[in-house]
Amino acid sequence: MFDCMNTNTSIDLEILELQHQVELCFELAETFFNHKFQPSHCNFKQKGRAAGTAHLQKNELRFNHFMYQQDPVEFLNTVVPHEVAHIIVYQIYGTSVRPHGKEWQAVMKKVYQLSPNRTHTFDLPPTKNxxxxxxxxxxxxxxxxxxxxxxxxxxxxxxxxxxxxxxxxxxxxxxxxxxxxx
Structure with missing residues (x-):
């Protein structure tokens, strides 16, 4: 599911790309675990230094549009799986595990074949204050x-x-x- 609040067609296309990648990440996890996960709502509400955040109890993924625009392919291939992995781990283990602990690292490696990096290389938006x-x-x-x-x-x-x-x-x-x- 996706919060689509902007009528700008360029943003709409970016949102569709983001939504598609989130769905693919959930499908990979469902195939790997042979388990149906509850899909997350996602949006471009993330601001500041983080490329994305997973709001576990809300089942919501927030992504940083400023960083997405710098390199959409890199963003979709690294940031989206990183955040979806948090949701997957939460839906399996609840709050009893560390955010970037061994469970999350295993999902990154085994499900998404990615190095479990906690940082990104995107430029930060200029700070207002x-x-x-x-x-x-x-x-x-x-x-x-x-x-x-x-x-x-x-x-x-x-x-x-x-x-x-x-x-x-x-x-x-x-x-x-x-x-x-x-």
Whole structure:
């Protein structure tokens, strides 16, 4: 099933391609496991740094249209099976397994003949509002939501040096000021 909310014909064709690939991935899993899975709803609602996400309890797959447009073939052949594999694992094992654990890795390898990669190589969309934070080893870019939480008292710790991240500057204001100077 697919949420088709856009009337743009180019988007409609992309949605049909995406839907077709999701269906193929489910068919491969059904053949492999000899089991009928409940097909997922899918859409292009994913934003930000993730190429896709599987919302397990909703049985929904969200894909990033910005990244899809960069290389549709690569996206369809890697991102779609990655996310469908999450749904397959959830429908078999429930929540008792790790998201990228041995069960998910086995589905990626045995069902889709793909390396179980957790990362993608697509360019990230430009951030609308970003905030610069720093620790003792490097700088970190925060989203508006994460910055708002930090301003309300949530402390973020660097995974590498384990020091607290401190606010440096609002990148959006810096860019706006720079572009207005020209």
């Amino acid at each position: 970003s905030y610069l934070y720093a620790c003792t080893c490097r700088q970190h870019e925060f989203t508006k939501r994460r910055h708002s939480r930090a301003q309300k008292g949530v402390e973020y710790i660097c995974k590498q040096c384990h020091s607290c991240l401190t606010f440096i500057k609002d990148m959006h204001q810096t860019e706006s000021a720079t572009s207005n100077d020209m």
